[in-house]
Amino acid sequence: NPESEWILWNKILNDWSNCIKKKTIMDTCNDLIRNGVPFHFRPLVWQYLVKADISDVKEKYLNFMKIPSPCEKVIRRDISRTYPEHDFFREKDGLGQESLFNVIKAYSLYDREVGYCQGSAFIVGLLLMHMPEEDAFCVFVSIMHDYKMREIYKPNMFYLGLCMYQLECMVEELLPELHRHFQSEGFHTSMYSSTWFLTLFTTQLPLALVCRIMDIFLSEGMEIIFRIGIALLNTHQDELMTLAMEDMLKCNFLNMFRIYEV
Structure with a gap:
């Protein structure tokens, strides 16, 4: 209980x-x-799970606040598109948007090879809903380096391609009829799953469910993203089998996933 x-x-x-x-x-x-981690404990649990090196990374974060980033313009452009309906991020140049900008800008300086990738803003935003920006930066650094997210965001996106290939192989093995339908329609895995890996479902599913996914992701790693992807495809297989590629592209699965808003 x-x-x-x-x-x-x-x-x-x-x-x-x-x-x-x-x-x-x-x-x-x-x-x-x-x-499901209770909301009250979630900030601490997430920090413990990623083994965030708070003192060292926090010091770097404070230093990065004083340094301009070449990514600032594009970061500013994307800030208003991140959780636009959430109270914390809704106000233009408000506390939420500024915290989001600070953390993303700091990471673009911390890891110049990756710099800034749009999908990362949603993960940072999720962290900021639960903890101050200094702590969010520390957890985000750990997620990027210890959970291979920076590999997904690298400019060549090789690891993202590998993840999508692995997912396609799983769909072919576990959901062969759906895989054949996707193949016949020319509906490639990248058309629907790239966002899953880039944002960890933060743009596809309701916030309460996204938090539960992040709980497990930080505990068990990337495997949970594959499992959820397969589960969603399996749940909606009958409907997907009736859709042509144009319809699948148009809905982008969002209408289907609204059933999880409970």
């Missing part, structure tokens, strides 16, 4: 350094994460 889960979370978080050494406790923690 919720009360006992809160007690368990309190115990685990108050003794995290010892708990992570005990398999039985971490198995319990993984079960709790799959049930």
